Amino acid sequence: MRMLDRKLVRELWRLRAQVFSIALLVAAGVATLVLGVATYQSLFETREAYYDRSRFADVFAQASRAPEHALGAIERIPGVAMAESRIVDRAILDLEDMIEPGSAQLVSVPDHGEPLLNTLYMRAGALPDPTQPDQVVVNEGFARVHGLDLGDSFGAILNGQRRDLRIVGIALSPEFIYSLAPGALMPDDRRFAIVWMSRRALAAAFDLEGAFSSVTARLLPGALEADVIDRIDDILASYGGLGAHGRDGQQSNVFLDAELQQLQGSSAVLPPIFLFIAAFLVNLTLSRLIALEREQIGLMKALGYSSLAVAWHYLKFVLAIGAIGVIIGFGAGSWLGRELANLYSQYFHFPYLIFRVDTSVYLLAATATMAAASLGAAKAVWGVVRLSPSVAMQPAAPPRYRRGFATGLASRFSQATVMIIRNIVRWPLRAVFTMLGMALAVSVLVASMFAYDAIDHMIDLTYYKAERQDASIVLNLPRPEGALFDIERLPGIMAAEPVRAIPVELANGHLTRRVAIDGRHRDATLSQLVDEDGRWVPLPETGLVLSDWLARTLELQVGDLARMQTLDGRAITAEIPVTAIVRSYVGSAVYMDLGELNRIMGDGPLIGGANIRLDPTLENELFARIKQSPAIVGVSLQSLAREALRETMDENILLMTGVFAILASIIAFGVIYNSARIQLSERGRELASLRVLGFTKAEVSWILLAELALLTLLALPVGWLIGFGLAAAMAIGFETELFRIPLIVERSTYAMASLIVLAAALGSALIVRRRVGRLDLIEVLKTRE
Amino acid sequence: MGAIFRIEGITKVYRTGDVEVHALRGVDLKIEAGEFLVLLGPSGSGKSTLVNIVGALDAPTEGRIYFGDDELTGRNDAALTRFRRNHVGFVFQFYNLVPSLTARENVALVTEIAPNPMEPGEALELAGLDVSRHDHFPAQLSGGEQQRVAIARAIAKRPEVLLCDEPTGALDSKTGVRVLEALDTVNSELGTTTLVITHNVSIGGMAHRVIQFGDGRVTDIRTNAKRIRPSEISW
């Protein structure tokens, strides 16, 4: 079949513009899948490898003061592979470049040798010398934000004592991939540091010689985590144990999980849809392209080629186009995937990246597109091969147009317009598919761009409608309600509302979740409950208010009883009815009336902090006072939290969807350009005849392009509708414990998607219009009847 | 010489939607091996339909057709393809060359799949195409040259029968005569049974027999006592 192969190569070259644009369509679909999966898989694998190599613990527990021999008891628990004790506590930081106080988590490292578990990945320097109590290692994020380097010092208040700590090392830790201050929703490297000090130095500072306040353990494969946790709780109960937990209660891990889950959401929902749409469009385009080959197919059959040989020839033709697309897609997808994974691994503070993609992804992408392309070709080739060669070699019989409703129009419109309408009515299916192709292009754009609006809405609702305070103050321990007056008397405080957060395990049957119950006054207005539209919702007098996400996770409804147990060592239990469910996009909040919460806690009317409104002009004075006030351990500014949320969203979602939006634009252009080109080929003879009859180029172009324009306009609303559906699927894919993306598609998104598609249509129209000018009139006069 | 084709009671009805066209209304014909036949008749009288059926490009609605002793009617697609590949050469009014292949390659397209073909170059020479044009693409050839490529392609497989549907229909007198000369050469030198459809009554002069068509039937068969040479024809 040498001649046929030669024909194949030459035709691929002749149709190169179309071949390339169809290949690009394939490539966009394939690349999206590959890059989405590659990014997620690589980051997932990197985390696993990092956790493994640094011996990240499986179980974590805290106590107030446990004697060292308790560690032996923990090590002997069946299922525990190794355990390590340490001292963990908190400090207030006094940093030169910050007016407000920062805070730090202090973590001890062994006096001799490296930590057994949760080993540090040293970016610079070394572990502290136990004979030099002021030597510390800090986490890289903190050092970077403050421009701190080896040898630099910063002030810290440890157990009421001010010290100057000197940095001897900068490190990454699997435990603090994300460093979140207790109770914070977002990581904040500016105001929160991880500080590693020698065990001896910390023991001296917190009077914990011969004792520990934290233990972490790694389990044997197959060990039952829940059993180990129970046993550790038993052992630590008499030493002020705060309840052991697994990785699912480890803040950094939970946060990373959520981030990976969101990444998976954006890479699991959209790419398969992209691939499907690309495959559909390739199928559509190729089947029309092959249908144009009708006469050549008839000729080859007349010359004695079997139907199978002819079909195989065209199959090779589309497989070649598919292969070009798949190769471009693999290349672009792998490259983009690697770049994105690299970016994300920096966001995630991974020390290194393991780039890995399952070959099955490549296989899936290639098979799906090749199958779609082949089916498209097979459908068309088979339609022609079935005809007797004598029929196939003639141009298709003139279609029988119906006069129908266009008859009435004829008097009012030009002949050209009537031709356009009749053409659509004559091939309704083809018109519908062309329209659908463009609608899908619109829809993938809508789906990849909606997150921008949704995140705006999420931030608006969270920070401007619900959490409207300027800052929150956290006290070092619960204090009587009178402490509120002390807070109000601080400089610059215009309003203060008391709050108290109690960490609990909330349960419904076997479903459990560790959350903090947020107690507040019913008439609080700084931080308030709102519904989906941002309207105020009153806090019920009794019972729990759950965020919708938590309610769904625990399968609780209004009127159900939720079991709670405090995680503060007192293990107070209560059954509380759910009295309301509110919309919340960030965290998994639970609210309750402060008085009621205090009654359950049974320790009197206490507060744990306050939400405040600030006079910005007095901010500096306030922060200076807070730095000196031992009762206040933290201040969090809403503006910073808002920025942190925005940044996290940009990193997690917008980066990925931005890439998708570009690929969607390529798809849009590919579809429309090919529709126009094929339309021109299909009707070239007819249009050239019109030119011969004296129609101007403009009139002929109008006949061709007006139809396309009409279909494009019809495609827009259909695309919006499908796009909304895809956006809904993505919103579900993005859902995590930490954030939910509301399903809100602004008109501007629809408009933008439409604009991109219209631009693609206009560009294609201009290219096709140039070709109308070059229609070969002589050829038309010479051939056929 | 025995009959190479026996056509018995062939009818052909085309159905497009609710319209029925009776293209052939009952044709009986015997074609002798090595014969040069010219089919004349008004447009739409069924000439092409008959030739397409003889060449197995189409199947009759009723009737039988024999190639030697083998019946062609009722055979499956694979058998008809084999028949076309091994025994029949076609020349169409509009040449139907593959535009992406050169003259030589268009011929090779057929010789590759034929059991006992000539060299493409030999066939092109026999059809009268200048050697300098053998590697040109169809778009670079005149209509007459393209038609000679089509003839070369049709004869390169040494077919028993050559079917030509208005081979000079799109050509002027001078180039048309050269195409007719090529057909005459093939018929006399290779002994290929040749059927030529034409509108042009004067072409009938070079045939052994002239078959006259009208309204889907053979209305007259005339045997030429003396054949004229193609160079004596003009239009």
Ligand SMILES: Nc1ncnc2c1ncn2[C@@H]1O[C@H](COP(=O)(O)OP(=O)(O)O)[C@@H](O)[C@H]1O
């Ligand atoms: N594929 C077809 N479908 C429908 N009608 C056809 C088809 N081919 C030929 N016809 C009709 O059959 C009749 C005979 O056609 P044809 O054999 O081409 O005549 P001729 O070659 O003598 O001009 C004509 O009326 C023509 O319109």
Ligand SMILES: [Mg+2]
């Ligand atoms: Mg005809």
